Amino acid sequence: MIAILVVVLILCGLVFFTGGTVGILRLPDLYCRLHAASNLDTGGSLLLLAGLALFNLHHFSLEALLTSCKILLILVFVFLSGPIATHGIVDAGVRAGLAPWVKGEKRE
Amino acid sequence: MQGFFLGCGIFLSLLMFLSLVRTVAGPTAVDRLVGANAIGSKTVVLLILIGLIYERVDMFVDIALAYSLLNFIAVLAAARYFQKRKGFMPGVPQEKRREDGSR
Numbered sequence: 001m002i003a004i005l006v007v008v009l010i011l012c013g014l015v016f017f018t019g020g021t022v023g024i025l026r027l028p029d030l031y032c033r034l035h036a037a038s039n040l041d042t043g044g045s046l047l048l049l050a051g052l053a054l055f056n057l058h059h060f061s062l063e064a065l066l067t068s069c070k071i072l073l074i075l076v077f078v079f080l081s082g083p084i085a086t087h088g089i090v091d092a093g094v095r096a097g098l099a100p101w102v103k104g105e106k107r108e
Numbered sequence: 109m110q111g112f113f114l115g116c117g118i119f120l121s122l123l124m125f126l127s128l129v130r131t132v133a134g135p136t137a138v139d140r141l142v143g144a145n146a147i148g149s150k151t152v153v154l155l156i157l158i159g160l161i162y163e164r165v166d167m168f169v170d171i172a173l174a175y176s177l178l179n180f181i182a183v184l185a186a187a188r189y190f191q192k193r194k195g196f197m198p199g200v201p202q203e204k205r206r207e208d209g210s211r
Contacts, residue, residue: 003109010116017150022125024146030138032178033130037142041149048153055109056165063166070169071156074176078149081180085145088187093138095191 002058009051016044029101030093034086041082049075110161122148133147141186148179 020040027033053071056064109150124147131143152172 007112010112013153014116014119017120017123020146021126023115024127024143030136030142033139033142037146038176040146045145045149049156052153052156052160055160061110067166067169070173074152074156074169076175077173077176077180078152081176082149083188085180085183088191089138089141089145092141092190093136098136098138 006051006055009047010070013044013048016040030098038086039083042079045078059068113157113161117154120150120154137190141183145183152176
């Protein structure tokens with residue numbers, strides 16, 4: 001039962017990672033790519049790390065509980081740091097004067 | 109379950125190579141930063157997967173925590189560096205730069 005839940009969580013996380021990577025490769029400018037990348041950061045890491053923390057508890061012991069808590073701490077940290085890093089990159093792009101892509105321009 | 113984790117790890121490594129394409133070929137410096145950030149966030153997950161494969165997850169989880177901290181600090185420092193130098197963005201075509209560099 002728990003294995004099925006773990007597999008579903010991990011596969012959903014891999015879908016997020018695949019979508020984000022395809023977006024980073026295919027979207028036309030920095031701001032669009034950053035949208036895909038920040039989805040990859042938070043969504044994919046949330047599902048994958050939650051699945052791995054759940055799998056780590058299948059032989060229950062105090063050490064396994066501690067390790068799972070550490071994985072959840074990584075999750076909380078990724079949730080705090082990912083949007084901040086994304087915001088920093090956007091700010092750098094805007095202040096450098098990188099104009100957004102408009103429809104009809106050539107893709108880079 | 110080990111085989112499933114191994115397959116996930118190999119798939120994540122392939123995705124990291126695809127992100128590396130954007131890191132190498134990105135037209136501006138900030139595009140490269142986006143690719144590097146994506147590789148870093150995949151590496152954190154890959155480290156825990158490696159720990160589960162080798163059944164030493166208690167050791168690898170600390171490495172993953174330190175790696176996510178380093179990734180965050182590196183991306184933030186590089187972003188601030190390019191923010192300080194207004195208009196210094198190698199690879200931006202000249203006509204795409206705004207003249208004053210303001211918001």
